[in-house]
Amino acid sequence: MQxxxxxxxxxxxxxxSVSFPxxxxxxxxxxxxTDEPGLVPVLQLS
Numbered sequence: 567m568q569x570x571x572x573x574x575x576x577x578x579x580x581x582x583s584v585s586f587p588x589x590x591x592x593x594x595x596x597x598x599x600t601d602e603p604g605l606v607p608v609l610q611l612s
Contacts, residue, residue: 567611571598 575598578590587595596604 571611575599 575587575593575595578584578593579587584590586599587593588599591605594604594606594608596602597608597610
């Protein structure tokens with residue numbers, strides 16, 4: 567499961583859109599990498 571989350575969260579980094587996963591506005595990475603909630607409520611799986 568963690569491998570899949572890392573893959574999804576790193577897609578904007580790989581494409582060059584952002585340099586850190588939580589910086590992508592529409593990603594749930596902010597919920598996983600920081601203490602701040604993202605735009606959409608997320609039920610964390612890990």
